[in-house]
Amino acid sequence: MTYPTQRRVLILQHPQERDALLGSAQILEASLPQARIVVGLSWRNLAHALGEEGVDAKRWAVLFPDREAEGEQVTTRGGQPLRTSEIDGIIALDGTWSKAKTLWWRNPWLNKLNRLSLKPKQPSIYGKLRAEPKREYVSTLESVAAALTLCGEPPEVEAGLQRVFRTLVQRVRDAKLIPEPARRAPKPRRRPPSV
Numbered sequence: 001m002t003y004p005t006q007r008r009v010l011i012l013q014h015p016q017e018r019d020a021l022l023g024s025a026q027i028l029e030a031s032l033p034q035a036r037i038v039v040g041l042s043w044r045n046l047a048h049a050l051g052e053e054g055v056d057a058k059r060w061a062v063l064f065p066d067r068e069a070e071g072e073q074v075t076t077r078g079g080q081p082l083r084t085s086e087i088d089g090i091i092a093l094d095g096t097w098s099k100a101k102t103l104w105w106r107n108p109w110l111n112k113l114n115r116l117s118l119k120p121k122q123p124s125i126y127g128k129l130r131a132e133p134k135r136e137y138v139s140t141l142e143s144v145a146a147a148l149t150l151c152g153e154p155p156e157v158e159a160g161l162q163r164v165f166r167t168l169v170q171r172v173r174d175a176k177l178i179p180e181p182a183r184r185a186p187k188p189r190r191r192p193p194s195v
Contacts, residue, residue, distance in 0.1 A: 014095030
């Protein structure tokens with residue numbers, strides 16, 4: 001099923017993420033007519049990443065984890081609030097957190113864009129199948145879906161994307177393609193010595 005949106009989505013994907021079994025970027029590209037994945041490590045600027053000339057970078061926002069952000073918000077690079085109606089496109093970095101950091105540091109032009117900060121209300125649909133460094137970190141799909149809702153897209157888009165992703169994760173669990181981490185056995189209680 002596809003979900004038309006007014007906003008475009010550009011996913012900068014780390015080359016090592018392309019074949020990830022539980023990668024969620026491909027679902028976004030297949031489900032959102034205005035989504036595009038670009039695989040690589042660095043691009044000169046937004047126009048180069050999109051492969052288009054004349055794109056207005058001031059009307060794009062990059063998903064950015066901001067610990068100081070108060071709730072979900074779209075801000076200018078300088079931290080000033082921005083109306084979501086001023087955003088034409090969302091950029092997401094796709095890869096493990098260390099790979100996403102590599103993409104961030106190799107593309108200094110991202111630092112000049114508006115920022116879109118999210119505060120997920122629930123843990124990632126991944127659960128224990130893919131470790132996240134912090135509870136509030138979620139998959140590329142979940143963050144883009146929430147960002148679209150924040151920017152005024154219908155909530156049905158986010159719900160539909162999450163439903164598709166939840167199905168993928170459940171199928172991987174059912175097929176046992178990725179073993180879930182083993183639970184630690186509780187330590188046996190030590191009995192006090194008998195007298």
